[in-house]
Amino acid sequence: MPAIEVSGLKKAYGSLQAVDSISFTIDKGEVFSLLGPNGAGKTTTIEILEGLRERDAGDVKVLGMDPWKQGGELHKKIGVIPQGFTFLPYITPKEAVNYYANLFDVKVDADQILRTVLLEDSKSSYFMKLSGGQKQKMGLALSLVNRPDFVFLDEPTTGLDPQARRAVWDVIRNLKKEGISVMLTTHYLEEAEELADRVAIMNKGKIITAGSPAQIIAEYGSGEKIRVRGDEDLAEFLRTQTGLQVAFVDGVVVVTLKAKGDTLAVLQAIGKSGMEWSDLTIRNDSLEDVFVRLIGSKLDEGQTAGAS
Numbered sequence: 445m446p447a448i449e450v451s452g453l454k455k456a457y458g459s460l461q462a463v464d465s466i467s468f469t470i471d472k473g474e475v476f477s478l479l480g481p482n483g484a485g486k487t488t489t490i491e492i493l494e495g496l497r498e499r500d501a502g503d504v505k506v507l508g509m510d511p512w513k514q515g516g517e518l519h520k521k522i523g524v525i526p527q528g529f530t531f532l533p534y535i536t537p538k539e540a541v542n543y544y545a546n547l548f549d550v551k552v553d554a555d556q557i558l559r560t561v562l563l564e565d566s567k568s569s570y571f572m573k574l575s576g577g578q579k580q581k582m583g584l585a586l587s588l589v590n591r592p593d594f595v596f597l598d599e600p601t602t603g604l605d606p607q608a609r610r611a612v613w614d615v616i617r618n619l620k621k622e623g624i625s626v627m628l629t630t631h632y633l634e635e636a637e638e639l640a641d642r643v644a645i646m647n648k649g650k651i652i653t654a655g656s657p658a659q660i661i662a663e664y665g666s667g668e669k670i671r672v673r674g675d676e677d678l679a680e681f682l683r684t685q686t687g688l689q690v691a692f693v694d695g696v697v698v699v700t701l702k703a704k705g706d707t708l709a710v711l712q713a714i715g716k717s718g719m720e721w722s723d724l725t726i727r728n729d730s731l732e733d734v735f736v737r738l739i740g741s742k743l744d745e746g747q748t749a750g751a752s
């Protein structure tokens with residue numbers, strides 16, 4: 445049985461169709477990332493799965509339960525960090541964990557939980573004194589108090605500096621190691637590529653495509669390319685020598701590879717040319733390249749902080 449099964453899910457706010465008949469499944473133990481620009485419908489979807497919002501239509505099962513009708517039972521088994529998580533200023537992480545344990549009526553080893561989220565060193569600092577990354581880790585700690593099977597993280601790294609984001613990634617990897625399934629939304633495409641087993645790309649309430657990052661790149665990417673700094677003569681030389689598609693953009697020669705042996709042929713041709721060259725790279729599109737092509741506009745990361 446999958447951890448989450450969604451079929452034909454719909455939700456409108458007045459005349460705005462925020463979620464427009466989406467379907468997907470999340471397997472147990474999987475990290476699944478919902479990607480999409482501002483207003484795509486990610487938070488609405490997550491909040492329906494958490495049992496915080498009622499859906500208009502569709503079948504939704506989370507850990508085998510209907511999140512709206514069996515919310516009370518479900519909330520014992522899931523962990524949630526809402527978008528833009530915040531907490532009382534004068535509470536320490538350790539106090540907060542113990543407070544949540546009382547709420548859930550469970551016994552916890554607060555130090556152990558704070559170790560899991562890499563926050564042990566700051567367990568006695570006031571929430572307001574924590575850095576952005578530490579605050580998110582405290583949110584993660586709270587989501588773990590009830591030993592959830594499934595954790596929902598809505599933009600857990602938005603607004604964090606690169607180091608803090610990577611620290612949160614380590615925590616998410618720890619969750620996966622412990623067998624906890626994770627649904628994650630993020631505006632950082634490389635984060636999804638790094639962490640997620642599968643992603644779904646959402647836009648205007650619809651899922652445009654879903655699959656592993658590698659599958660999506662294989663399907664929608666423009667293929668593997670060699671990029672090398674050189675002049676137009678080099679581009680022309682490689683074109684005639686290899687018979688491959690060669691472009692010349694801003695002082696960079698871009699060769700689109702078709703078959704495995706093409707790489708070697710291009711490298712040999714570059715050597716044979718005797719011309720100046722530098723900064724050679726071989727790579728396929730990233731998930732971000734594909735996302736930009738599919739959505740048609742680059743995400744503005746700054747715009748998302750604190751948005752809902």
Ligand SMILES: Nc1ncnc2c1ncn2[C@@H]1O[C@H](COP(=O)(O)OP(=O)(O)OP(=O)(O)O)[C@@H](O)[C@H]1O
Pocket residue numbers: 457460462480481482483484485486487488489527748751752
């Ligand atoms: N309670 C609400 N009432 C009316 N409209 C809403 C409400 N919540 C969300 N919306 C609208 O529904 C659409 C989807 O919003 P949602 O918060 O689900 O998007 P999102 O993908 O999470 O965006 P973001 O990346 O900015 O967090 C947006 O156009 C938003 O303005």
Ligand SMILES: [Mg+2]
Pocket residue numbers: 486487488527598751752
């Ligand atoms: Mg959102």
